[in-house]
Every structure is written in structure tokens, then in C-alpha cells.
Amino acid sequence: MAGCACPDRHLDPLGGAAELSFPWAGLLVLPTDYETMVELTTSLVPYRYGGPNQQFQHGILHFVQALGSPFLHRHGLRLLRMAEEVVGGADPAELRAELAVTRRPNASGLTAGDLLESAAELESARMTYATLAGTLPAGSPAALYRSQLHHAYPDPAEPRRKAFDHFAGVAGLDAAYELLALVTFLVFLGDDPAGMFDQLAPAVAKQAEGVAGLSAAQLLDRLGWADNYEEYLDLIVAGEPIGTPFLVDPLRAALALHGRSALIETLARPATGLLALGEDELRAIEPPLIVYPSRDGGLVHHRNGLARGDDSRFAYRIIAAAGTYGAAERMTSPVTGGDAYCAHVACPQHAGALCHRWFLPPDSAEGHEACSFPSLVLGARS
DSSP states (O other): OOOOSOOOOOOOTTTTOOOEEEGGGTEEEOSSOHHHHHHHHHSOOOOOTTSHHHHHHHHHHHHHHHHTOHHHHHHHHHHHHHHHHHHTTOOTHHHHHHHTGGGOOOTTSOOHHHHHHHHHHHHHHHHHHHHTTTTSOSSOHHHHHHHHHHHHOOOTTOHHHHHHHHHHHHHOHHHHHHHHHHHHHHHTTSSOHHHHHHHHHHHHHHTHHHHHTSOHHHHHHHHTOHHHHHHHHHHHHTTOOOSOHHHHHHHHHHHHHHOHHHHHHHHHSHHHHHTTOOHHHHHHSSOSEEEEEOTTSSEEEEEOGGGGSSOTTHHHHHHHHHHHHHHHHHHHSOOSSOOOOSSOTTSTTTTTTTTTTOOOOOOTTTOGGGOSHHHHTGGGGO
16 A cells, blocks of 8 residues: 555654754753754744753663763663563563663662762753853852752652752752752762762762862762773773664773763763864764654654764664653653544554654555564564
8 A cells, every 4th residue: 555645744753842862862852853953953042941952862861871870771771671572462460660760769768860860951051051151141050050950840759859958958959950960960970869969968068168179980980880881991992792783882891082080070070071072072962862853743863973974773763762762751651642642543553552652654655564563563562
């Protein structure tokens, strides 16, 4: 069958929600049209907290966080393997348990997810403030940030502010502004990030100025963690399969391009490090695939790092991993109604929306029967 009668239209793959980041799959999906993003980066646009540029930076930062974290490498690999098993017909209980790992609170009520969201939100704002030097209101940037953060997210339980607020209460506002990302990097080296945060945050608070003056490598050495992290990175360089290829392969390439000590410093203090990078260095540590809706319909796939290289199927494998995970997610936690975003309402998969994380929908000229989601993902169940 060539083509179908399903009408082409503007696609909203996130249903109006904010950016969607799957760092373990090397994927970032943004809600803003690609054409609008190009206009924003090539013209003078008044700064707006939480705008499209900040959403973009927030999503990029989640991938940067995951690059440096052995915990997130292992977590991502387990998610991908368990998703494949669920789609193949396995009991979803193990996937549910793995999904809960980053939602488990520590003694202070913070989760690993809170730490990642708060640190990414902070660093995205710091990056923006650095580009607006001389135009921001007078006074402390930390105070400005807290004011804008609380205005954007008035609920104290919002993950994008929760860990920042807590750390500011422990270490002081200025110290939290300077050090939250660094502390988050450190605690995600171990097996219990939220638990380690409760131990490390008070110690950092007592000597915040001294900690701020140390490089990431120096701090790792002071903590006695340097040798273990170096040995872990040696395994990455050697090609050991200790994470998904969408994380560890870009990390291996970035280590070769940036150099080990420089990359560690960027991963630990991304707001400072990212702004100093050249284009090739920056794109080496951005998500290999960024997906945007297009103003004229369809999706735009923007490739970075290894997805730009000789492996022409690297980006497709990212799409397949996200599609598989989305199907498993729906099988694990069924919802009433559907939220398939594509225009193929006559497709047999549309109502069940197992394909809600499939980011390669065909257009009407190709027809919904040309979609590779059913054979690639659901073929595993046959």
C-alpha cells in the first residue's frame, strides 16, 4: 500500500509538556519547533526564564550528568535491557522496581531525581546568566536565581527547586548556587546518590569556600575517590560494556577529544565548562540525537557526536531504544485513553499508543503501513 488517507499535520510529540530527556538512550526531545529554535539563536530575543533556550540547555545538561555517572550508566543499561524483556513478554515487575530507584527518598526527603532536576535547572540558568552579563539586575545572581526559580515553580516539592532549596538551607544561598552541580556530580559516582548527598552536603557546607577553590580532580583526590573513578574511566576507554552504547560510546569519544582532566572538570561544573567549548567539543557531549517538531509537520532529527559519524545507524538505534522503552513503559503502567502524537489515526497501533515514544513516524505519502515500529518493537512479542 502506497500512502494513506491520514492527514498530515503539525506534530506535538510531548503533548505540550516540557522537554523529554532519555540520557541513557542519547535522546532529547524538545517541544519547540525547530524553525523557532533557529530563529531564537539567530536573532535578539528578550530573555525569559524557562523559555525554549533554557529547556534546550536543561535537556543537554541531563545528558552531561549521565555521561559522568557510573550509577546512571548502570541504571540506564538495566532500563534498556528490562524494557526489551517486557516488550518480549516478561513480567514488568523488575522494570517497575528499576524505575523506582531514582524516586526513592533519602532521610532529607530528596530523591536522586530531585538532585538531577535541581542541578540541571540551576546550571541552565547559570549558563544563560553568563551570556547576559551586564544586562541582569544588580545584586547577587544567586538571589536573582532563587527569585526566578520560585516564581516559575511555586510548589516547594517541585523537583527543579527541591534539592536547591534544601542545599541552600544547609550551606547558604551563595554556596548552593556555586556548588550544587559539583556535589551532584560527586554523589552520582556511587551506588546511592541520594544517601551520599545527605552525608556530603553538610561536610561541603562547613568548608564551602575551600571546596569552591578546588578542581574536580583535586576534590576527587581529597575524598579518596580519584583512583576508583580513574579505573572506571579506564574500563570505558577499553570498551567494556558497562552502560548503554548511547552513553558510554560518546563518553569514550569525548575522553579522546577533550582529554580526561578537562572533561571531568566540564562534567562536574557544566555551566562553566560548556560555555568555553568549541563546536566539535560541545557537540561531542550533547545528546547524539535531538528531536524537534517541524513547523510544517513531521519531526526534525538533529545529530551530534557519534550520530554524525561513520555509523549511519547510530541515530536509528537511539530511536529504536526509545521506542522500545516507551512500549514497555505503557505495558508496565497502562493508562486510560491514548496519547499517540502522530497523525495516523487509522493505524492499528494508534489507539493503544504503545508507539508514543516512537520518533520516526512516516508521513501520509509513505503511509502508516510503512512505519517500522510494529515490526521492530512489537515483533519481539511474536
